Amino acid sequence: DADVTQTPRNRITKTGKRIMLECSQTKGHDRMYWYRQDPGLGLRLIYYSFDVKDINKGEISDGYSVSRQAQAKFSLSLESAIPNQTALYFCATAQGTSGELFFGEGSRLTVL
Amino acid sequence: GENVEQHPSTLSVQEGDSAVIKCTYSDSASNYFPWYKQELGKGPQLIIDIRSNVGEKKDQRIAVTLNKTAKHFSLHITETQPEDSAVYFCAPSKFSGGYNKLIFGAGTRLAVHP
Numbered sequence: 001d002a003d004v005t006q007t008p009r010n011r012i013t014k015t016g017k018r019i020m021l022e023c024s025q026t027k028g029h030d031r032m033y034w035y036r037q038d039p040g041l042g043l044r045l046i047y048y049s050f051d052v053k054d055i056n057k058g059e060i061s062d063g064y065s066v067s068r069q070a071q072a073k074f075s076l077s078l079e080s081a082i083p084n085q086t087a088l089y090f091c092a093t094a095q096g097t098s099g100e101l102f103f104g105e106g107s108r109l110t111v112l
Numbered sequence: 113g114e115n116v117e118q119h120p121s122t123l124s125v126q127e128g129d130s131a132v133i134k135c136t137y138s139d140s141a142s143n144y145f146p147w148y149k150q151e152l153g154k155g156p157q158l159i160i161d162i163r164s165n166v167g168e169k170k171d172q173r174i175a176v177t178l179n180k181t182a183k184h185f186s187l188h189i190t191e192t193q194p195e196d197s198a199v200y201f202c203a204p205s206k207f208s209g210g211y212n213k214l215i216f217g218a219g220t221r222l223a224v225h226p
Contacts, residue, residue, distance in 0.1 A: 004155075031211075040121075042201055042216035043156070050211070090155050099144050099205065099212050103155025 003027045004104035006091050012110045019078040021107045023091030031094040032074035033101065034058075034066060036087045043090065049074055081111040114139040118202055118217035125192050126225055133220045135202030136184040142204040144212065145178055145185045150199045150219070159200075160187070192224045 004025045013019055023032065030051050035043040045058030047066040055066060063085060065077045078085055088108050092101040115138040125131050135145075146161035162169045162176045162185065169176050173192075178185040185204070189196055199221050203214040 035216075040218055042116075042218045044216070045214075048211065056211070092155070094212070097207060097212055099146065099161065099214075100158045101148075101156075101214065103157065105153070105155050 004091060004093055004102055006089075006104040006107045008107060009105065010108045012112065013081055014112050015080075015082055017081050017111075019081050019109065021076045021089055021091075021109070023074045023076070023104060025072050025091075025093045025102075027093055027095070027102060028071075029093035029095045029102070030071065031096070032068065033092040033094070034064075034074070034076045035090045035092060035103075036060065037090060037106070038087050046076065046089075078109075081109075083111045085109065086111045114142070114204065114215040116202065116204060116215050116217045118200075118220050120220060121218065122221045122223070124223045124225065127192060127194060129192055131187075131189045131192055131196070131222055131224075133187045133200055133202070133222070134184055135186065135204065135217055137204040137215075138183065139204070139206065140180075140183065141206045142183075143207070144205045145176065146203050146205075146214070147174075147176060147187045148201045148203060148216075150201065152198075156201055189222075192222075194224050194226055197222055197224045 033048045034046040049068045091104045143164040148156035149159045150156040175188040199219045202217045205214040
């Protein structure tokens with residue numbers, strides 16, 4: 001089983017709909033992240049969390065919100081999806097300040 | 113903010129040849145320099161990293177070299193194999209506010225032809 005699990009893996013939705021992407025981890029790591037990947041742009045940080053009481057905005061947080069329900073769960077929400085939020089979304093975990101990120105396999109979101 | 117550039121954006125080599133990918137960055141406070149490999153349909157995975165007190169690190173067929181004065185670091189893959197075909201990302205970073213802030217480059221697509 002994957003250490004970092006993302007659901008759903010693929011989702012097609014319509015403009016204006018609310019969407020939630022979920023991430024769970026079995027690594028016991030304290031830090032969790034949401035990244036967005038677009039062709040030619042690498043990965044850009046949306047939100048990150050040090051623990052359940054700590055949530056921080058990343059480079060591109062507008063239009064997104066997150067919830068850290070437990071140390072092992074970190075969900076990303078799009079309150080009202082728009083077409084330019086069509087992208088591949090990755091959840092990642094890290095332990096302390098080790099530097100290494102462990103990524104899930106991604107959630108491909110298409111907003112029509 | 114940090115500006116990160118990777119070159120080349122695509123690289124095509126014959127099996128057995130070497131491949132070199134270069135990453136330049138702007139923030140002189142960066143002190144951690146990882147390379148990630150992303151295979152098709154998967155998330156990125158760390159393959160090698162180096163810290164600012166080291167100039168070179170090697171792990172079997174891959175190596176990373178760092179030039180802090182010039183603010184660039186490079187990934188070297190020797191004796192390339194078809195399974196090295198993937199997208200490679202550099203992500204120079206520094207610790208800020210207790211958080212290791214990685215800024216990813218745009219990626220280099222490496223194709224190794226048999």
